[in-house]
Amino acid sequence: MVERKFIIADPQKCNGCGVCELVCSASKDKTFNRRTSRIKVVNIEPTVDIALACRLCEDPPCVGSCTRKALRQDEETGVILVDENKCNGCSWCIKVCDYGVLIYDPRRKAVIVCDLCEGDPLCVKYCVQEALELTTMEKIAEKTRKSTVGKLFQSLTSLQTS
Amino acid sequence: MLPAYAGKILRVNLSAAKAAREPLPADLVREYVGGKGVGTRLLFDEVKAGIDPLGPENKLFFATGPATGTLVPHKGYFVSFKSPLTNIYGNASSGGSFGDELKQAGYDVLIIEGRAEKPVYLWIDDDRIQIKDAGHLWGKDTFETNVLIKEELGNEEIKVARIGPAGEKLVKIASIVNDYSRTAARCGVGAVMGSKNLKAIAVQGTGSVKVAKIDEMLEFLKEYYKTIREKTTFFQEWGTLSMFNMTNVTGVNPTKYWSKGTFDEYEKINGEAIKKEIEVKNKSCYSCVIACSKLCAVNKGEYAGAIVEGPEHETVYALGALCENSNLASIVKANELCDRLGIDTMSTGNIIAFAMECYDRGIITVKDTEGIELVWGNHQAVVQMVEKIATRSGLGNVLAEGVRGAAKKIGKGAEKLAIHVKGLEPAGYDPRGLTGMALAFAIADRGGCHMPATMYHFDIRGILDRLSYDGKAAFLQNLSERHVVSDSLALCRFSRDVFPWEILAKYFELLMGIKTNEAELKRIGERIITLARAFNAREGISRKDDMLPDRFFKESLPNGPALKKDKFNGMLNEYYDLMGWDRNGIPTEQRLTQIGLADVAPQIRAFRKKAEERANG
Numbered sequence: 001m002v003e004r005k006f007i008i009a010d011p012q013k014c015n016g017c018g019v020c021e022l023v024c025s026a027s028k029d030k031t032f033n034r035r036t037s038r039i040k041v042v043n044i045e046p047t048v049d050i051a052l053a054c055r056l057c058e059d060p061p062c063v064g065s066c067t068r069k070a071l072r073q074d075e076e077t078g079v080i081l082v083d084e085n086k087c088n089g090c091s092w093c094i095k096v097c098d099y100g101v102l103i104y105d106p107r108r109k110a111v112i113v114c115d116l117c118e119g120d121p122l123c124v125k126y127c128v129q130e131a132l133e134l135t136t137m138e139k140i141a142e143k144t145r146k147s148t149v150g151k152l153f154q155s156l157t158s159l160q161t162s
Numbered sequence: 163m164l165p166a167y168a169g170k171i172l173r174v175n176l177s178a179a180k181a182a183r184e185p186l187p188a189d190l191v192r193e194y195v196g197g198k199g200v201g202t203r204l205l206f207d208e209v210k211a212g213i214d215p216l217g218p219e220n221k222l223f224f225a226t227g228p229a230t231g232t233l234v235p236h237k238g239y240f241v242s243f244k245s246p247l248t249n250i251y252g253n254a255s256s257g258g259s260f261g262d263e264l265k266q267a268g269y270d271v272l273i274i275e276g277r278a279e280k281p282v283y284l285w286i287d288d289d290r291i292q293i294k295d296a297g298h299l300w301g302k303d304t305f306e307t308n309v310l311i312k313e314e315l316g317n318e319e320i321k322v323a324r325i326g327p328a329g330e331k332l333v334k335i336a337s338i339v340n341d342y343s344r345t346a347a348r349c350g351v352g353a354v355m356g357s358k359n360l361k362a363i364a365v366q367g368t369g370s371v372k373v374a375k376i377d378e379m380l381e382f383l384k385e386y387y388k389t390i391r392e393k394t395t396f397f398q399e400w401g402t403l404s405m406f407n408m409t410n411v412t413g414v415n416p417t418k419y420w421s422k423g424t425f426d427e428y429e430k431i432n433g434e435a436i437k438k439e440i441e442v443k444n445k446s447c448y449s450c451v452i453a454c455s456k457l458c459a460v461n462k463g464e465y466a467g468a469i470v471e472g473p474e475h476e477t478v479y480a481l482g483a484l485c486e487n488s489n490l491a492s493i494v495k496a497n498e499l500c501d502r503l504g505i506d507t508m509s510t511g512n513i514i515a516f517a518m519e520c521y522d523r524g525i526i527t528v529k530d531t532e533g534i535e536l537v538w539g540n541h542q543a544v545v546q547m548v549e550k551i552a553t554r555s556g557l558g559n560v561l562a563e564g565v566r567g568a569a570k571k572i573g574k575g576a577e578k579l580a581i582h583v584k585g586l587e588p589a590g591y592d593p594r595g596l597t598g599m600a601l602a603f604a605i606a607d608r609g610g611c612h613m614p615a616t617m618y619h620f621d622i623r624g625i626l627d628r629l630s631y632d633g634k635a636a637f638l639q640n641l642s643e644r645h646v647v648s649d650s651l652a653l654c655r656f657s658r659d660v661f662p663w664e665i666l667a668k669y670f671e672l673l674m675g676i677k678t679n680e681a682e683l684k685r686i687g688e689r690i691i692t693l694a695r696a697f698n699a700r701e702g703i704s705r706k707d708d709m710l711p712d713r714f715f716k717e718s719l720p721n722g723p724a725l726k727k728d729k730f731n732g733m734l735n736e737y738y739d740l741m742g743w744d745r746n747g748i749p750t751e752q753r754l755t756q757i758g759l760a761d762v763a764p765q766i767r768a769f770r771k772k773a774e775e776r777a778n779g
Contacts, residue, residue, distance in 0.1 A: 017448065018448045018449055022449055025370070026376050031376070032232050032233065033369070125384070126383075
């Protein structure tokens with residue numbers, strides 16, 4: 001099975017500048033509007049800034065909650081696809097999403113959600129802080145393993161490099 | 163309407179409790195762009211000469227620019243008004259995201275006029291405008307007010323610009339705070355808001371900002387972001403403190419109330435100390451790729467718990483070196499108090515240091531200070547005085563008038579000690595060692611200000627000969643015109659190095675679809691600068707006021723020169739000539755006509771005569 005890629009933000013690097021939001025609305029809607037961005041910056045003042053986008057859950061509750069079958073998950077990429085003709089904006093999907101990353105767009109009269117820009121998300125490209133990353137669960141785990149082991153064996157790894 | 167504008171002005175009259183939407187005039191933006199330019203024109207047209215800055219006739223013009231709300235790294239808003247601190251042209255600006263929200267609500271400009279009968283706040287929910295009771299918010303600090311309004315309106319996403327107790331009490335150096343602790347701080351803008359009984363402006367804007375060439379903008383910025391990042395590494399690393407060490411080493415870091423140019427203990431409060439001891443992370447204004455702001459927190463000692471975006475260079479100089487205060491945590495604490503209570507850190511530090519000199523000379527005593535030992539380096543005194551000034555308590559009530567006003571009230575020779583230009587306390591660059599700054603402070607529209615022409619950067623970094631008087635006027639003219647155009651697009655001054663004329667022209671094309679060039683933009687810049695000058699001329703300002711404190715000519719720096727008056731005057735003449743202002747500093751009718759300000763000429767005719775009469779004795 002191909003591992004599904006999704007966007008994560010490093011809270012150490014993200015400073016809440018919102019460039020990702022404006023790039024998203026610019027590319028999708030040809031306007032600037034953070035409210036209709038598919039990636040959302042969350043600020044908990046004054047210390048926390050982090051951008052959130054769809055996590056591409058297995059068995060996504062948003063899809064299950066849609067009584068009109070307006071949402072489905074692409075089998076290969078895991079992206080949530082919205083049929084704007086079927087969506088009536090009832091917002092059940094928004095309510096059941098644990099991450100709050102489905103957004104109701106009043107102009108479309110439908111929900112919108114990150115579609116990963118066909119596998120090459122613009123927000124990641126424009127993130128000069130390099131806080132955003134298109135990655136997989138396995139890559140995240142691998143990074144964590146390396147950094148944890150690195151910390152545990154700090155004395156040994158420093159010996160090797162010195 | 164042109165792309166990149168919302169196309170509307172929101173005018174709120176607090177006396178009548180009425181709000182009205184007006185179209186943003188097309189010729190206004192063609193001639194003045196937006197931000198500072200548009201605000202200056204509206205101020206000139208709508209606020210008559212000689213009014214009381216704290217009376218209902220004064221107005222606040224919050225103006226965003228074409229770049230606000232877009233991907234072009236920008237500043238949020240500029241406020242134009244008549245300053246209660248200086249009694250002349252007032253301007254203050256702030257980043258964060260309040261300006262973006264205002265523009266998304268559909269307004270390029272928000273005009274506040276009149277005076278509410280009792281404390282109110284304004285709630286702009288797109289096109290629904292409400293003036294709401296603020297009785298329960300009066301007396302609350304800016305941090306509390308932000309939280310309370312968000313709770314009351316049940317919306318965490320809204321942006322709130324608000325004043326603290328200082329603005330309510332008409333402290334002449336009061337600020338407006340937006341986002342968490344971003345401030346439009348200078349010239350007493352918060353006191354004007356307080357005088358109108360306006361505690362806060364809350365905004366929700368759900369609309370979009372459209373620009374002329376969005377795809378081209380995305381393409382352009384993808385590459386240009388790299389240039390911006392490369393040219394601003396020092397801001398990313400050290401924030402505005404990036405100049406602090408060099409300022410000190412050059413001997414132009416104002417210390418012990420402008421009596422020294424080096425602070426021996428500067429390493430305890432510089433960028434390195436901040437990074438080592440208190441820095442938490444970088445913060446950014448909305449849509450900025452530089453992110454120069456440092457979030458700092460104190461976690462031990464008597465100031466534990468103090469947390470602030472900053473301290474910035476000007477704060478560290480004023481609350482630190484100028485008071486010979488090397489206690490970094492106390493600077494963070496004082497900075498936080500300034501933000502909470504709503505006063506300008508730069509003016510505050512100057513005023514406290516001025517009071518310390520008065521104390522040193524016995525002009526004020528421990529009886530005046532109610533027991534506070536106002537001696538150099540007493541960090542506790544610095545923190546205590548911040549609170550006294552912001553709440554007008556005890557001696558603070560006198561100091562709340564600003565350095566000029568306080569010196570007048572104190573008397574006993576204090577006026578000779580006061581360092582200000584036209585009533586505004588200067589930024590942290592001693593002009594005796596930086597001739598470019600001497601001219602910049604002298605002619606800046608709002609008084610002793612470093613922002614209209616950042617000559618310090620060029621003088622300190624050795625791009626210009628910092629002690630030479632030659633060629634400074636021409637350099638300053640070009641620089642200040644470029645700066646004011648960028649202020650009118652609403653770009654940030656800290657991207658100074660990455661916005662040459664051709665990039666400003668590029669932004670006009672991408673944002674508004676206007677093809678322009680350096681010559682045309684310079685003309686716009688000159689128009690705005692001269693219009694601000696005309697506003698000041700109408701308030702009685704002329705050459706006599708384009709002067710620095712006498713101390714800068716009479717007392718030299720310990721390791722440097724004093725200013726030479728004849729050379730300084732030569733520089734001033736040169737600048738007037740370049741700008742088409744007469745030798746009394748009043749714009750000539752011929753030049754006014756040439757730059758599209760023919761209508762302004764009759765309004766300052768009488769003042770030109772007066773200045774001539776005065777000059778002729």
